[in-house]
Amino acid sequence: PAPAPAPAATQPRHAGLRVIAVYEIIKTACLLLVAMAAFHLDHQQSFEQLVHWLEHLSLTDSNGLRWKLVGLLQDFGPSRFVAVGAVALGYAVLFGIEGIGLWLGKYWAEWFTVIATGSLIPLELYETLHRFGWLKLATLVGNVAIVVYLVRIALQTRAARRASRPHTS
Known part of the structure; x- marks a missing residue:
């Protein structure tokens, strides 16, 4: 015998929790990428390559924005990316716990x-x-x-x- 379908009142709740869980997991994945990039940029050579790439990138109508970004990165320096990576990793763990817990109901x-x-x-x-x-x-x-x-x-x-x-x- 097939199991009885869930009551209609619980289906929207379950679907809503699943949507929020997916949103939390997407945020987790994005923050993990940010953390990986930040930990990679803490190396002087990688940081200098990024700045060099931005300096030589030809973007029409966005030169002002590009130079502001280059200046911001140079002011920030490679050593601070470890802190950015740690914070991103911490939030990724938090959002991951939320997402998995909600997915599991x-x-x-x-x-x-x-x-x-x-x-x-x-x-x-x-x-x-x-x-x-x-x-x-x-x-x-x-x-x-x-x-x-x-x-x-x-x-x-x-x-x-x-x-x-x-x-x-």
Whole structure:
């Protein structure tokens, strides 16, 4: 006999958690790439090759931006890329834990993601108001939506668990 399909009320919840989990895993993969690049750029030779490549790159209508980037990289220096790599790696681990936990449907992952994502919202709000950008606004709105959604799901899950427990006197 085939297993009974899940109730309709749990399917959207499961799908929503899966979408958020995929988003967290994509962020993890991107941050791992940033960390690998940063750890690679901490070597003087690799750093100098990047600066040389940028200096000789011919980009129409973007010379000002290119020279600003070259200047920024030279001011930054190769030694600071280790710190950038470490921070990126730390966030990759955090987002990876969130994504895997949500994918597996773990209750703790819902609250873990709420706390981690919610803790960054004040900074995102400040950054969006201070230096407005459409991508910053979209990120802020998306993260607020994720937090609200996960809080609602986590509270429903808790209420459903309480309701399903046998009452003991």
